[in-house]
Amino acid sequence: MTKAKVTSPKAASSASRTLSSTSAAPKSKTVVGCALSQTLAPQKVTSPKAATAASKVLSDGRTGKDSKIAAGSALAQRPSKGKK
DSSP: OOOOOOHHHHHHHHHHHHHOSSSHHHHHHHHHHHHHHTTTTTTTTOOHHHHHHHHHHOOTTTOHHHHHEEEEEEHHHHOOOOOO
């Protein structure tokens, strides 16, 4: 069993700044909302839809640093696929 992960205070702070930004894209806000919901909740995991959005946020060159920090946190908290 792997150790449960939660969003770090640094990532939560970045996510909060992104949510309050008027210029952040809706996809970024979806991802940071996911990261914020996992701040003190180790039982929560990132959904496949949110993980896809986080991946797109990370690969978009126009995305700000705060959004990328939160997106990385959200991706780190997705469930493992396990061995096939």
